[in-house]
Amino acid sequence: MIVALVLIIIGQWLPEERTLGLDASALITDIGTFLLGLLVVQTVLDHKVRKDLVSDAVGRAVQGYKAVHKGVVDIAVDSRTTAGETCMDDGGVVVICFNHSKSLFDRIEPKLVVRSAKGFKTKVVLMRPQGRAMKHTIPDAADRVLASADVRRIKERIDNIEIDHPGCISVLYFDRVLSYIGMCSDEHAWMIPYTNSVGRAEVPALCFRRDGGGVHKFIHEDLARVVQASVPA
Secondary structure: OHHHHHHHHHHHHOOOOEEOOEEHHHHHHHHHHHHHHHHHHHHHHHHHHHHHHHHHHHHHHHHHHHHHHOOEEEEEOOHHHOOOHHHHOOOOOEEEEOOOOHHHHHHHHHHHHHHHHOOOOEEEEEEOOOOHHHHHHOOOHHHHHHHHHHHHHHHHHHHHHHHHOOOOEEEEEEOOOOOEEEEEOOOEEEEEEOOOOOOOOOOOEEEEEHHHOHHHHHHHHHHHHHHHOOEEO
């Protein structure tokens, strides 16, 4: 800005002499004026950008505060990267409710072994093989056979855990369509939604704490009713 002002002053101070058809004093004054205007515009834009950055940072902080205030303690952008650690590491009874996902069970199986070794109780609710809910969600008969086989294999793997730690894991069959995958202890609850569209998608997972609001209470009571409506496998 100082350079621009100096150019304007020099342009005003120089005599009006033409060189190569150009008025040197006017040219220098115009250059100084242009630079001054450019600097003013840059300053205004920098101020706006800084203001926007501060506003964005404040907005994110407020959103983060609201999320924590509502009880969100963990978020997995891709639910395939989590085994519900926060919930599965809690003591007491844990309820796990899902359809027939072998990949999900692959992730939580080591946690089940650890829980059983500690004597913690776990209730695993699966979709009933060839039940009404499975026929509704999987219209193709061949696909239902595969899904039913997945459920039975999961049951067999849990039975193998029970050999070393009997009485720690209960397997139940549920014959209604689930709206989400749920894992819940007295302290934490994980929720993984199902997609409405057909095809694979990166599905997020959210974990809520008991003292953070009503979401944990909803999941806890909902899964308790699911357990009541289920039958032993």
